[in-house]
Amino acid sequence: MQIIPVDLGNKRQVEDFLHLPFSIYRDTPQWVPPLQMDERLRLNPKRFPFYKHSRASFFLAVDSARVIGRLAVLDNRHYNEYNQEASAFFYLFECENNVEAAHGLFNMAYEWARSRGLNRILGPKGFTPLDGFGLLVKGFEHRPAFGLPYNPAYYIDLIEAQGFVKAGESVSGYLGTGIVFPERVHELAERIAKRRGLRIARSGTRAELRTLIPYIKELYNTSLEGTTGNTPLTGEEMNTLANQLLWLADPKLIKLVMKDDKAVGFLFAYPDVSAALQRARGRLLPLGWLGLLLERKHTDWLNINGAGLLPEYRGSGGTAILYSEIFKSVRESGQFKHAEVVQIGVENEAMQREMENFGIDFYKTHRIYQRDL
Secondary structure: OEEEEOOOOOHHHHHHHHHHHHHHOOOOOOOOOOOHHHHHHHOOOOOOHHHHOOEEEEEEEEEOOEEEEEEEEEEOHHHHHHHOOOEEEEEEEEEOOOHHHHHHHHHHHHHHHHHOOOOEEEEOOOOOOOOOOOEEEEOOOOOOOOOOOOOOOHHHHHHHOOOOEEEEEEEEEEEEOOOOOOHHHHHHHHHHHHHHOEEEEEOOOHHHHHHOHHHHHHHHHHHOOOOOOOOOOOHHHHHHHHHHHHHHOOHHHOEEEEEOOEEEEEEEEEEOOHHHHHHHOOOOOOOHHHHHHHHHHHOOEEEEEEEEEOHHHOOOOOHHHHHHHHHHHHHHOOOOOEEEEEEEEOOOHHHHHHHHHOOOEEEEEEEEEEEEO
């Protein structure tokens, strides 16, 4: 068995790296292929914004001319500068159930990270704050929400065999239309919004949604102040988010909580297009794009990808506004029968308890691992 660094100018090696998941998950009906154009872009240093400030390396495990594993290792300089760390990320790990292959891949990642002066590695964690993160450790029987990681259960053993330990977890919860949401929470949300001069801003068209993008960037980056383990969005990353919003979103489901002309809270929700991606095997051409557009209009699944308020607006019942808007997003359109609230950090115990009290079932868990180098 060999561990081979991927030459990003070698089309065969790039294809091998991109194709491996289709082999790993060929008998896994839950798996959702990622958008292949996005995957290719990540391996293009001339076009992907990440490489303007940071570096990455990619490896393949090959046994008897057959690719059986892959791994990416990242030196995210923006993350390290913001958090005053020297950490590497591992990402895009896929491997057959072969400890030797996993060991070889991670040893190459460690060597690369140490050569760049990094002293810790954590992951799975992606190129931008917009990437889904963590290893799935609970909920293997369920299809992942669009953009979130899925993996076989044996990956837990492969990664822990490399000396990784748990660094953190996030949970995702199921919300069905059968849940009876307390009317008093809607009433409380209305009273608080009126008393504190808050309003909900949302768009009717994609052109109107684009006008909210600067508010979203400012809100996201402001909300990180005083936190660790995060990275502010750059202008180019914000443009990537804007393109995702405009392609996938129903504008009415992207909501901002406004205080005068300042955004102080947000709720991001998307129609889930995972079923269309499965049918198209992650490809937009020749007709995959049409399937995604149709799925966006007809899917009965909604993904709630983020909700938050600036700290000074959370107290005195302020989160009631977010809960009220979450349930309104599920109910108002009449399209959705199922919703998933994705990746809430387990450290946010108060939000989890409140959501569980409303009947949300946290049925998936993703875990971040770390290891000293």
